[in-house]
Amino acid sequence: xxxxxxxxxxxGRDPCEKQAAEILRQALSERLPAACIAEAADQRxxxxxxxxxxxxxxxxxxxxxxxxxxxxxxxxxxxxxxxIYAAGRILRKGVFGPxxxxxxxxxxxxxxxxKHIRGxxxxxxxxxxxxxxxxxxxxxxxxxxxxxxGMNTVEFIPYQDxxxxxxxxxLYDEEEMACTLSAVAHDLGLKVSVWMPNGEKDxxxxxxxxxxxxxxxxxxxxLFVPGGDPGxxxxxxxxxxxxxxxxxxxxxxxxxECWPSAQQPHSQPTWGxxxxxxxxxxxxxxxxxxxxxxxxxxxxxxxxxxxxxxYPIRFYPxxxxxxxxxxxxxYWADDWDYRFSAAFGRESICPRPYEYAxxxxxxxxxxxxxxxxxxxxxxxxxxxxxCALEWDPGADVDTILEDYARLFFPGVPEKGxxxxxxxxxxxxxxxxxxxxVKEIGQTLSCWTASAFAERSADNWRYVQGLFRARCDCYIxxxxxxxxEVLNHYINIxxxxxxxxxxxxxxxxxxxxxxxxxxxxxxxxxxxxxLIGMQLSTSRHFASGWERGATLDTLDxxxxxxxxxxxxxxxxxxxxxxxxxxxxxxxxxxxKAGPDEVYYSVALNELTGLHAAQEGEFYxxxxxxxxxxxxxxxxxxxxxxxxxxxxxxxxxGLSACDYTLTATxxxxxxxxxxxxxxxxxxxxxxxxxxxxxxxxxxxxxxxLPAGFTALRYLVPAxxxxxxxxxxxxxxxxxxxxxxxxxITKAR
Numbered sequence: 001x002x003x004x005x006x007x008x009x010x011x012g013r014d015p016c017e018k019q020a021a022e023i024l025r026q027a028l029s030e031r032l033p034a035a036c037i038a039e040a041a042d043q044r045x046x047x048x049x050x051x052x053x054x055x056x057x058x059x060x061x062x063x064x065x066x067x068x069x070x071x072x073x074x075x076x077x078x079x080x081x082x083x084i085y086a087a088g089r090i091l092r093k094g095v096f097g098p099x100x101x102x103x104x105x106x107x108x109x110x111x112x113x114x115k116h117i118r119g120x121x122x123x124x125x126x127x128x129x130x131x132x133x134x135x136x137x138x139x140x141x142x143x144x145x146x147x148x149x150g151m152n153t154v155e156f157i158p159y160q161d162x163x164x165x166x167x168x169x170x171l172y173d174e175e176e177m178a179c180t181l182s183a184v185a186h187d188l189g190l191k192v193s194v195w196m197p198n199g200e201k202d203x204x205x206x207x208x209x210x211x212x213x214x215x216x217x218x219x220x221x222x223l224f225v226p227g228g229d230p231g232x233x234x235x236x237x238x239x240x241x242x243x244x245x246x247x248x249x250x251x252x253x254x255x256x257e258c259w260p261s262a263q264q265p266h267s268q269p270t271w272g273x274x275x276x277x278x279x280x281x282x283x284x285x286x287x288x289x290x291x292x293x294x295x296x297x298x299x300x301x302x303x304x305x306x307x308x309x310x311y312p313i314r315f316y317p318x319x320x321x322x323x324x325x326x327x328x329x330x331y332w333a334d335d336w337d338y339r340f341s342a343a344f345g346r347e348s349i350c351p352r353p354y355e356y357a358x359x360x361x362x363x364x365x366x367x368x369x370x371x372x373x374x375x376x377x378x379x380x381x382x383x384x385x386x387c388a389l390e391w392d393p394g395a396d397v398d399t400i401l402e403d404y405a406r407l408f409f410p411g412v413p414e415k416g417x418x419x420x421x422x423x424x425x426x427x428x429x430x431x432x433x434x435x436x437v438k439e440i441g442q443t444l445s446c447w448t449a450s451a452f453a454e455r456s457a458d459n460w461r462y463v464q465g466l467f468r469a470r471c472d473c474y475i476x477x478x479x480x481x482x483x484e485v486l487n488h489y490i491n492i493x494x495x496x497x498x499x500x501x502x503x504x505x506x507x508x509x510x511x512x513x514x515x516x517x518x519x520x521x522x523x524x525x526x527x528x529x530l531i532g533m534q535l536s537t538s539r540h541f542a543s544g545w546e547r548g549a550t551l552d553t554l555d556x557x558x559x560x561x562x563x564x565x566x567x568x569x570x571x572x573x574x575x576x577x578x579x580x581x582x583x584x585x586x587x588x589x590x591k592a593g594p595d596e597v598y599y600s601v602a603l604n605e606l607t608g609l610h611a612a613q614e615g616e617f618y619x620x621x622x623x624x625x626x627x628x629x630x631x632x633x634x635x636x637x638x639x640x641x642x643x644x645x646x647x648x649x650x651x652g653l654s655a656c657d658y659t660l661t662a663t664x665x666x667x668x669x670x671x672x673x674x675x676x677x678x679x680x681x682x683x684x685x686x687x688x689x690x691x692x693x694x695x696x697x698x699x700x701x702x703l704p705a706g707f708t709a710l711r712y713l714v715p716a717x718x719x720x721x722x723x724x725x726x727x728x729x730x731x732x733x734x735x736x737x738x739x740x741x742i743t744k745a746r
Contacts, residue, residue, distance in 0.1 A: 002102065003100055003101070003102045004046060004048040004071075004100050005036065005044070005047060005100045005101075006035070006036035006037060006038050006044075006048070006100055006101065007028060007032070007036065007037055007038065007047065007048050007049075007101055008038040008039070008040060008042055008047045008049045009021050009024060009025050009028075009037075009040070009049075009050050009052075010040060010049055010050065010052070011040050012052055013054075014054055016054050016079050016080040016083060016189075017052045017053065017054050019080055019187075020075075020080055020083035020084055020086075020087055021052050023084060023087060023144060024050065024052070024090065025037065027087070027091055028091075028096065030410070031091075031094075031410040031411075032096045032097075032101070036096075036100060036101070045071065046100075047071070048072070048073065048101060049071060049072045049073070050072075050073050050074075050075065050090065051072065051074045052075045052083050052086070052087070053074060053075065053076045053077075054077065054078065054079060054083065055076045055077065055078060056078065057078075058076065058077055058078030058079075058082060059078065060078065060112065061077070061078050061079050061081045061082055061152075061189060062085070062112065062113050062152055063077065063078070063082060063110065063111065063112045064076060064077035064083065064086040064110075064111050065086075065108075065109065065110040065111065066086060066089065066090075066107045066108050066109060066111075068107060073090070073107060075087065079189055080187075080188060080189040081147070081152060081188070081190065082189075084144065084147045084148070084188065084189065085111070085147065085148075085150060086111075087148070088147060088148025088150075088407075089107065089111065090103075090107070091148060091406075091407050092148060092149075092403035092404075092406060092407050093105050093107060093403070093406070094406065095406065095414075096410055096411075097410075097411055104402075104406075113150055113152075113390065113391040113392075114390065114391060115364075115367070115369035115370070115390040115391070116368045116369050117314055117368060117369025117371065118150050118151055118152050118153065118369055118370070118387050118390040118391060119151055119152065119153025119154060119155055119191070119193065119369075119370070119371035119372070120146060120151060120153075120155065120371060120372045120383050120387070121154075121155040121156075121157070121195060121371055121372060121373050121374055122139065122142070122143075122154055122155065122156070123156060123157030123195065123375070124139075124157065124170070124172075124174055124177045124178065124181070125157050125160075125165065125174055126165045126166065126170065126543055127375065127543045127544070127547055128376050128543075128547075129347055129375055129376035129378060129533060129534050129535075129542060129547050129548030129549075130375075130376035130377045130531060130532055130534065130548075131375070131376060132167060132169045132170050132532075133169045133170075133531075133532025133533075134532060135171065136177070136180050136181060136184055138531075138532075139181055139184060140188070143184065143185060143190060144188065145407075145408075146383060146384070146387060147188065148407060149383075149384045149387040149391070150387045150388060150390065150391035151190070151387050152189075152190060152191055153190065153192075153193055153221075153222070153371055154181075154190050154191070154192060154193070155192075155194065155195055155222075155224065155371050156177075156178040156182070156192070156194050156195070157174065157178070157194070157195050157196075158174055158175045158194060158196060159174055159175060159199075159209065159213075160197055160199045160230070161199030161200060162199065162200055162205060162206075167541070167543065168541060169532065169534075169541055175216070178194065178217065179216055179217055179218060182217050182219045182220065183218050183219060185219070186218070186219040191221040191222065192217075192220050192221050192222070193220075193221060193222035193223070193224055193371060194213075194217075194220065194222070194223055194224065195224045195226070196210065196213075196223060196224070196225060197225070197226045197230045197231050198225070198226075198231045198233050199230065203237075203241060203244075206241060206245075207241075207244060207245070210245050210249070211248050214248055214249050214252045214253065215252050217252070217253070219253075220249070220253045220256050221253070221256055221257065222256060222257040222258070222259060222288070223246065223249050223256060223257070223258045223259065224259050224261065224291060224316075224371070225238070225241075225242045225245060225258070225259070225260045225261065226263050226291075226293075227260065227261050227262060227263045227265065227271070227297070228264050228265035228266070228271070228295050229263045229294050229295045231263070231265055232267055232268070233265075234268065234271070234274065235268075235271050235272075235274035235275040235278055236274060236278050238260070238275075239260055239275065239278050239279070239282075242258065242286075242287070243284050243286045243287075245258065246258035246286035246287070247286065257288035257289075258286055258287055258288055259287070259288055259289055259290065259291045259314055260290060260291070261290065261291035261292065261293060261316065262275055262290055262291070262292050262297045262298065262303060263291075263293055263294060263295045263296060263297070263316075264295055265295075266295070269732060271297060272297025272298055275297060276307070279307070279308055279311065280308060283308065287311060288311075288312075289311045289312040289314055289368070290307060290311045290313055290314070291313070291314045291315070291316050292314075292315060292316065293315065293316025293317065293318065293326070293373065294316070294318055294326045294373070295326070296326070299616075300313065300315070300363055300367075301366060303366075312367070313366055313367045313368065314367060314368065314369060314370060314371065315363055315366075315367045315369070315370035316370065316372070316373055317356075317359065317363070317370055317373065318372070318373045319352075319356060319372045319373065319374060319379045319382035319386055320347060320350070320372075320373060320374045320375050320376065320378060320379040320382070321346050321347055322336065322341075322344060322345070322346055322347070322348055322350050323336060323341055323345070323346050323619065323621045323624075324618075324619070324620065324621060325346070327359055328619065329341075329350070329352065329355070331355065331359065333605070333607075334617070334619045335605045335606065335607070336428065337428070337430070337431045337432065338558070338602040338603075338621075338623055338635060338638045338639055339432055339475060339479055339558040340428055340432065340472075340475060341623055341624060341638070341639075342553065342556050342558050342621075342623030342624050342629060342638060343471065343550075343553060343555075343558060343624075344471070344550060344553065344554075344624070345545065345546060345549075345550065345553040345624035346546050346624065347375060347376070347378060347546065347547055347548040348468075348471075348548065348550050349378045349464055349465075349467065350378055350379055350382070351379075351380075351381035351382065351421050351424050351425055351465075351468075352381075352382055352425050353381055353382070353385045353397050353401060353422070353425060354397055354422075354425060356382050356385055356386055357385065357389060357397045360386065360389045360390075360393065361393070364389070364390075364393050369390055370386070370390060372386055375547070375548070376533065376534075377460070377464070377531060377533060378464075378533075378548055380461060380464070381401075381404065384400070384404050385397065385400050385401075385404075388400045388403070398418065398422075401418035401421055401422065402414040402415060402417075404421070405417035405418045405421070408459070409452070409455070409461070409462065410455075411455045412451060412455050413451065416446065416449070416451070416452070417452065419446065420443070420446040420452065420465060420469075421465065423439075423442070423443040423446060424443060424465060424468050426439070426443075427439070427440050427443055427469075427472045428472075432475055432476035432479055433476075433480070436476070437476045437477075437480060440473050440476045441473055441476075443469050443472065443473075444469040444473045446469070447465055447466045447470075448469075453466075458530070460527060460530040460533075463523055463526050463527055463530065464527060466523055467520065467523035467524060467527060467535075470516060470519055470520050470523060471520055471550065473516065474513070474516050474517060474520060474554065475554075475558065477512070477513055477516065478509070478513060479558055479559060481509065481510060482558070482559040482561045485507050485561060486559050486560060486561045486564065489504050489561070489564060490564070490587060492504065493583060493587065494587070498576065498580060499576055501572065502568050502571055502579055502583065503572075504564075504565055504568055507561065507565075517555075520551075520554070521539075521551065524540070524550070524551055525539065525540075528540045533548070534549065535548065535550050535551050536550075536551035536552055537549050537552055538552075539551065545624070545625075545626055546624070552626060553624045553626065556623065556624065556626060556629045557623075557630075557631060557633070559635065560634050560635055562631040563632065563633065563635075564586070565631075566631045567583075567586050568583070571583060582701055585701060585702060586702065589634070589636070589702055590603065590636055592741070592742075592743070593744070595652060595654040595744065596653075596741075596743050596744060597650045597653075597740070597741070597742040598739070598740075598741050599650075599741075600636040600637075600639075600738065601619075601639040601640065601641045601737070601738055601739065602636055602637065602638040602639040602738070603635070603636050606641070609646070609647065609648040609649070610648065610650070611647040611648050611725075612647065613643065613645070613646065613647055614645055614647070615643070615644065615645075617641060617642065617643035618642040619639055619640070619641065620640040620642045620665075621639055621640070622637065622638050622639070622640060623635070623638035623639075628704075628706075634702075636738070636739055637663065637703075637707060637738045637739065639738065640736040640737065640738050641737050641738075642734060642735070642736045643734050643735075644729065644730060644731055644732075644734040644735075645727065645728065645730075646726075646727070646728045646737060647725075647726070647727050648724075648725075648726040648740070649723065649724070649725050649726070650723070650724045650726070650742060651722055651723045651724075652722055653719055653722045653723070653742070654719075654722070654744070655719055655722075656716050656744055656745070657713065657714065657715055657716050657744070657745035658713075658714040658719070658724075658742050658743065659711055659712070659713060659714070659742070659743050659744075659745050659746075660677070660679075660684075660711070660712040660713075660714050660726075660740065660741070660742050661695050661698060661709050661710070661711050661712075661740070661741040661742075661743070662709070662710050662712070662728070662737055662741075663703060663707055663708070663709050663737065663738045663739040664689075664707070664708055664709075664710060664735055664736060664737055664738070665706055665707055665708075665736040665738065666689070666690070666708050666735075667733055667734075667735065667736070669688075669690055672732070673688065673730065673731065673732065673733055674686070674687075674688075674729075674730070675688060675689035675692065675728075675729070675730045676727075676729045676730075677712055677726070677727070677728050677729075678726070678727045679714055679718040679724055680718055680719070680724065680725050681725070682717070682718045684712055684713065684715070684718060689710075689730055689735065692710040692712065693710065693711045694709065694710060694711070695709040695710065695711040707738065713745065714742070714745075726740075
C-alpha cells in the first residue's frame with residue numbers, strides 16, 4: 001500500500017462532519033507526530049486527505065462507505081454514528097508512525113453490519129470493578145473506542161431497588177450519571193438502553209420509580225426487564241408489570257423498545273413454561289422481543305423454536321466472568337484448572353477471543369444481535385471481539401486482534417501484540433505444570449519485550465495485559481515452589497519416628513517469588529491510577545473479593561501446603577497414636593488401594609468420570625472464596641459439581657462388596673425430594689438424601705465445615721465384569737458433590 005507523509009483532514013460543513021473529524025483528528029494526534037497532521041491549507045502532494053461527508057442518501061445509520069481517489073479518502077454515512085464507524089475503519093487498518101501512514105488492506109467499499117443490535121452494558125454502579133470510578137469524559141472516550149468496532153447501543157443501570165447505593169469512588173449519583181451519559185451517547189449517535197430489574201416488591205412503587213426515571217432521562221431507546229438474576233416474580237406477574245412499564249416508557253419516549261428476558265428465577269422451576277404460555281396467550285404488543293442470557297429458562301434453540309415468531313431474540317452474553325456463570329472459561333467442559341480458578345476468581349482480566357468466537361458461532365443464528373454484560377474493563381478484548389463478530393460473523397479472530405493491536409498499541413508490531421493477547425488466553429488452557437510453565441514464562445516475555453513496553457508504559461490496556469501475564473507466571477512459579485515444599489514436608493512426616501512430636505519447619509516464599517508479587521502490586525496500583533480499576537478491596541476500594549479484586553484471591557491456597565501444616569498443628573494436642581492414625585488418613589486421602597477408586601472433581605475434572613453428563617450443570621467453585629479456602633479446604637474439595645444427576649463409569653473392580661463414599665455440600669432439606677443411586681442399572685439406594693448413612697469418621701476428621709460424606713453399600717452382584725456404571729440423581733433440587741471413593745467393604 002502507498003505510504004503517505006501525513007494526513008490532512010478536510011473541514012466539515014455540518015455539525016456531525018465536524019464532530020467526526022474532531023474525533024478522528026484527536027485519535028490521530030495520539031498516533032502521529034504533530035508534523036504529520038497537516039492543516040487544511042497544506043496542499044502537499046504526499047499527504048493523504050480525508051473527507052468526512054454526511055450523506056442523506058444513507059437511510060441506515062449503521063451503514064458507511066469509503067471511496068478512494070488519488071490521495072483522497074472520502075468517508076460517507078448518514079450521520080455521526082456511521083462516520084465514527086468509518087473513522088474506526090481508518091484507525092484499525094492504518095499503520096501510523098514518524099515516517100507517515102500506510103494501510104494494511106484496501107479500504108474502499110460499502111460496509112453494513114450483520115446484526116441490528118450491537119451493544120455493551122456499561123453500568124455505573126457500586127459493584128463495578130471499574131466504571132464507578134469514571135467521569136463522563138472517560139465514558140465518552142470508551143464509547144467512541146467501542147464504536148470503532150461497531151457498537152451501536154450502550155446500556156445503563158439506574159437504581160436497582162428504587163434507591164441509590166453510591167460508593168466512595170462515585171462522583172455522581174447512579175441516575176444522575178445515567179441521564180448525563182444518555183445525552184453523551186445520543187450525541188455520538190448511539191442507542192440508549194437501560195437494565196431495570198424488579199427490585200421492588202410493591203407494584204405501585206415499581207411503577208412510580210420507573211415513571212420518575214423515564215421522565216428525567218433525556219434519551220432512552222430501549223428497556224430491558226430481567227425475569228431473574230435478579231428477580232423472583234412469577235412469570236405472569238413479571239410480564240404484566242413489564243407491559244405497564246412499557247406504557248409508561250412510551251409516554252416519555254414514544255419510539256422506545258421494551259424487552260423482557262427469559263431469565264428464570266432459581267426458586268421457580270416452572271417459570272419458563274409460564275413465561276411462554278403468557279406470551280402465546282396474551283400476544284402482548286408492548287414487547288419488541290425477548291432477551292435471553294444467564295440463568296436462561298431454555299437453551300436458545302429451544303427458545304427460538306417455541307417463542308412466537310413475532311418476537312425476535314436479543315442475546316445478553318456475559319463476557320466479563322470466568323466462573324460461576326453461564327459461559328465460564330472452557331464453557332463447553334467447565335474445566336478451568338482449579339489453581340487458576342482459585343487465584344483469579346470470577347471477574348479477573350480475561351481476554352478470551354477464541355472462546356467467544358466459538359460461542360458467537362453457536363448463538364448468532366438465533367438472534368438479531370446482543371448487548372453484552374460487563375462490569376468493568378477486565379473484558380475489554382472480549383467486548384471488541386464480540387462487537388466485531390456481530391458486525392461480521394465471518395471475521396477472522398486473528399485479524400480482529402491485529403486490528404485491536406493497531407488501534408490500541410500504536411507503533412507496536414501488530415502481529416506481536418496480537419500474539420501476546422492470544423497467549424494470555426492460551427495460558428489458561430492446561431494446568432500450570434510441566435511444559436505449560438515454560439509457555440507461561442514466554443507469554444510474560446512477550447509483554448515485557450522492549451518494543452512493547454517502551455511504547456506502552458502509560459497505556460492501561462498494556463498494563464492490564466502485563467498484570468495478567470505476571471499473575472499467570474506467579475501462579476505457575478508459586479505452585480511449583482509450594483509443591484516442592486509440600487512433598488518435602490510429606491517425606492518428613494512419613495519418616496518421623498512413632499513417638500516423635502509432629503513438627504514442620506516454617507516456609508518462606510523465595511525472593512524471586514516475592515519480587516514478582518511486588519511487581520504485580522505495582523501494576524495493580526498503576527491500573528487504579530490510570531483507569532480506576534479496583535484490583536483490591538483494601539488498596540483500591542473494590543466492593544468485594546468476587547468483583548475483580550484479584551489481589552485478594554491471588555495468594556489463596558492452590559496446594560495442600562497450608563492445609564497440611566494446619567492439620568499437623570491441630571494434631572499436636574492429640575495422643576501420639578491418635579495423631580499418627582489421623583495423619584496417615586490425611587496423607588492418603590486422595591489415594592485408592594488395588595481395585596479401588598478415588599475421584600475428585602477438582603483434581604480429575606469431569607473427564608475423570610468417563611461418562612457424558614445430561615443437561616446443563618453448574619460448577620460451584622469454592623477455591624476463590626477467602627472465607628472458605630483459608631487453609632481448612634484441601635484442594636480436592638475446591639470444585640463442587642452442582643446438578644440433578646451425575647454419571648460415571650469406573651473399571652478394574654473385583655467381584656466383591658464395595659462401599660461408595662460421596663462427599664456432598666448438603667442443601668437444606670426439601671419436602672418431596674427424591675435421591676436415587678443406581679449401579680449398572682441396579683438401584684442401591686432410593687429415598688431421602690438426608691437419610692443416607694453418614695461416614696462420621698471421614699466427615700469429622702477429613703472434611704471442613706459444610707461438607708458431609710455419605711456412605712452407600714454396593715453389593716458384589718451389582719458389579720458387572722469389573723465395571724461400575726454409576727448414576728446419582730436428586731430431584732427436584734439437585735445436589736453438590738466434590739469427591740467419590742469406592743473402597744472394598746470391610
